[in-house]
Amino acid sequence: MELEIQTYVEKLAGRAKDTCPVLASLSSTQKNLLLAKMASLLEAGTKKILDANAIDIENAVKKGLTKTLIDRLTLNEKRINGMADGLRTLLALEDPVGKTLSMWRRPNGLEIGQQRVPLGVVGIIYEARPNVTVDAAGLCLKAGNAVILKGGSEALDSNRILVQILQQALVECNLPPDAVQLIDSTEREATQVLMHQNRYIDVLIPRGGAGLIKAVVENSTIPVIETGIGNCHTYIDNDADLAMARNIAYNAKVQRPGVCNAMETLLVHEQVAEDVLPQLAADYRGAGVELRGCPATCKIINAKPASEEDWATEFLDLILAIKIVKDVDEAIAHINRYGTRHSEAIVTNNYQKARHFLASVDAAAVYVNASTRFTDGYEFGFGAEIGISTQKLHARGPMGLESLTTIKYIIYGEGQIRE
Amino acid sequence: MELEIQTYVEKLAGRAKDTCPVLASLSSTQKNLLLAKMASLLEAGTKKILDANAIDIENAVKKGLTKTLIDRLTLNEKRINGMADGLRTLLALEDPVGKTLSMWRRPNGLEIGQQRVPLGVVGIIYEARPNVTVDAAGLCLKAGNAVILKGGSEALDSNRILVQILQQALVECNLPPDAVQLIDSTEREATQVLMHQNRYIDVLIPRGGAGLIKAVVENSTIPVIETGIGNCHTYIDNDADLAMARNIAYNAKVQRPGVCNAMETLLVHEQVAEDVLPQLAADYRGAGVELRGCPATCKIINAKPASEEDWATEFLDLILAIKIVKDVDEAIAHINRYGTRHSEAIVTNNYQKARHFLASVDAAAVYVNASTRFTDGYEFGFGAEIGISTQKLHARGPMGLESLTTIKYIIYGEGQIRE
Numbered sequence: 028m029e030l031e032i033q034t035y036v037e038k039l040a041g042r043a044k045d046t047c048p049v050l051a052s053l054s055s056t057q058k059n060l061l062l063a064k065m066a067s068l069l070e071a072g073t074k075k076i077l078d079a080n081a082i083d084i085e086n087a088v089k090k091g092l093t094k095t096l097i098d099r100l101t102l103n104e105k106r107i108n109g110m111a112d113g114l115r116t117l118l119a120l121e122d123p124v125g126k127t128l129s130m131w132r133r134p135n136g137l138e139i140g141q142q143r144v145p146l147g148v149v150g151i152i153y154e155a156r157p158n159v160t161v162d163a164a165g166l167c168l169k170a171g172n173a174v175i176l177k178g179g180s181e182a183l184d185s186n187r188i189l190v191q192i193l194q195q196a197l198v199e200c201n202l203p204p205d206a207v208q209l210i211d212s213t214e215r216e217a218t219q220v221l222m223h224q225n226r227y228i229d230v231l232i233p234r235g236g237a238g239l240i241k242a243v244v245e246n247s248t249i250p251v252i253e254t255g256i257g258n259c260h261t262y263i264d265n266d267a268d269l270a271m272a273r274n275i276a277y278n279a280k281v282q283r284p285g286v287c288n289a290m291e292t293l294l295v296h297e298q299v300a301e302d303v304l305p306q307l308a309a310d311y312r313g314a315g316v317e318l319r320g321c322p323a324t325c326k327i328i329n330a331k332p333a334s335e336e337d338w339a340t341e342f343l344d345l346i347l348a349i350k351i352v353k354d355v356d357e358a359i360a361h362i363n364r365y366g367t368r369h370s371e372a373i374v375t376n377n378y379q380k381a382r383h384f385l386a387s388v389d390a391a392a393v394y395v396n397a398s399t400r401f402t403d404g405y406e407f408g409f410g411a412e413i414g415i416s417t418q419k420l421h422a423r424g425p426m427g428l429e430s431l432t433t434i435k436y437i438i439y440g441e442g443q444i445r446e
Numbered sequence: 447m448e449l450e451i452q453t454y455v456e457k458l459a460g461r462a463k464d465t466c467p468v469l470a471s472l473s474s475t476q477k478n479l480l481l482a483k484m485a486s487l488l489e490a491g492t493k494k495i496l497d498a499n500a501i502d503i504e505n506a507v508k509k510g511l512t513k514t515l516i517d518r519l520t521l522n523e524k525r526i527n528g529m530a531d532g533l534r535t536l537l538a539l540e541d542p543v544g545k546t547l548s549m550w551r552r553p554n555g556l557e558i559g560q561q562r563v564p565l566g567v568v569g570i571i572y573e574a575r576p577n578v579t580v581d582a583a584g585l586c587l588k589a590g591n592a593v594i595l596k597g598g599s600e601a602l603d604s605n606r607i608l609v610q611i612l613q614q615a616l617v618e619c620n621l622p623p624d625a626v627q628l629i630d631s632t633e634r635e636a637t638q639v640l641m642h643q644n645r646y647i648d649v650l651i652p653r654g655g656a657g658l659i660k661a662v663v664e665n666s667t668i669p670v671i672e673t674g675i676g677n678c679h680t681y682i683d684n685d686a687d688l689a690m691a692r693n694i695a696y697n698a699k700v701q702r703p704g705v706c707n708a709m710e711t712l713l714v715h716e717q718v719a720e721d722v723l724p725q726l727a728a729d730y731r732g733a734g735v736e737l738r739g740c741p742a743t744c745k746i747i748n749a750k751p752a753s754e755e756d757w758a759t760e761f762l763d764l765i766l767a768i769k770i771v772k773d774v775d776e777a778i779a780h781i782n783r784y785g786t787r788h789s790e791a792i793v794t795n796n797y798q799k800a801r802h803f804l805a806s807v808d809a810a811a812v813y814v815n816a817s818t819r820f821t822d823g824y825e826f827g828f829g830a831e832i833g834i835s836t837q838k839l840h841a842r843g844p845m846g847l848e849s850l851t852t853i854k855y856i857i858y859g860e861g862q863i864r865e
Binding site: 433 | 470566648668696808815816819825857
């Protein structure tokens, strides 16, 4: 059985690689026609998709999955239309492929240019969210890549029909259906084999919780882009406009607590803690936020004592850790120690501290006087994103289409040889 | 002992990380003063360096290392001056750190900028070449990074004194000596532990042969940049200027056969094989090149039969595999199958085939009518390089200072919150 899975995954990955020359040479128009076709076939296939999804949901209920997980797994007509519309939004995005970023002439006459080209084959490993199947495939294809999808086993029936429809669209556009493939297996071994297909797969992008991402980082020999773990902070400085600070701190925690750019720990300068915390705590309580404070915080407001673990936790929930610090340097040190290099904010009107914070905090996005909730492909103006990178290589922050490409040097000569 | 090594490497990596805020905030002037100081202390330390190197050489001779390996290990006054001069050439290179690549204003008034920042801590794993110790440290520091060096055990005495001198320069410039550290251990376990310091090390760059690079790719959980394996090809098309083709094919193989951008396999269109190969074979033989041909080649010239393995081999020596192909597509397919995505060349005067080859060959550098030997940081105009990336993420081709940086989004707000 293990050997069969090994062969199955290897062959599938090899077929994906074989589609790369065709995909790399597609015009933007051809890619847009494909995405539009995918969108319309998805909508036309709504009944089939819902039937398949019903099987997944039934199994999930039997297995006793949580309500949240079942909600993520569930499709309905509106969500299917949403997936189709998501594909249609890609039509308007600029195609990064083929752009020559710069070209220069060397003293020997060689003309050297940097041209954007697709990465090749992108592997996506994700949880039981069928919408990722369509979103990821659309983004990868628009950037000229083949995609191999390994979704959570709870969504297998849904993913199978979705990928069938996407492949049907490829066929109707006279394109190779192997450009989008699903690992149709619930064996753990399949993921293991997938993570070692260095010959055929150029990058793996895990999408999901911290556990999934850690497992991929630790086991993959293929380059991985880490995305989406956000233990984000907001630091309220003693030189802040306190009304603005409360507003930002409230928004960063409450507006959508379950996402990676939401704040998890609030840091407050000791000089303004007594001014800002009581009102803010009342606001948070009104929104149902559980507060966990350092000892100094607990003297000012009613909060549970925060544990060492709380500082390092991405709650993704209506829970907030609060720590009082003596200055901006203690805030920066705390963030660089416990943060996950995602999004960090300072609220201050002090020029020097704003500059110091921007320079010293090690994160993908560092804000002055704004909510961390803005770290997002659309909010940054990039359009749809494949994830938010929290690592430093290749791409950092919201990853749009450009992050799904690489460059190639093209060199025009007239017979130059090296002396 | 294993536990001791674990602790030793972890603490060392943690100390490297601690130097990052200081290094990231250095001005170009401060970094240049440091590099100049390092260069002069290296020259002043020539005697100490040669004494230490003599111990390494003596041990290498005892161990029966090959002449080539001993040559790479050997330092002399000229080579030490060369290392110092290498550091001095970095002074003139533009400092990438702090450059804001672009900044734009969003409809809500947020100003979002992409700023170049150092990667953080760079780990270099390499073989017994003491010059890499100085080169890599210089490049990493100029880009604002801390560096952890793990050189081949045969060079340990040389590396120890070199790193002592580099640290002395740091101290004399009032900078933290932990910005450059050597893993002072010959235990294999040390490298294993190093490859798992994800918390402290941002990227690993292996420099050396294919075996070393493969071992790092397969064992590291830290992101790795693969460098330097070059199974490069030159394809002589039937529409080539044959005199130019011979000139380029000779240069690509003979000018410096031991480097990664040298040609390893020559592909020749069947229509011109009889015109071009006899003269070229004579040229190669004059330079002592051993020829290994496909069956059709062996009918035209005197060559050993090439094995399947030969097509996949980076000889790094005066050995050349030759294959006759029926058209440009067979050449492209051969290159995409056996190449290592380094440097590939076509010689042709046909516009369409030149464009087709540039678009379809999957490699870091693709040439029309020039020798593959130009894939090099200096030849491309980037200056000194840390290696030539043969992977697709982050950096591709010659990696100059910019490849040792990442970007950070800096966002200026005036109280914006997400609706």
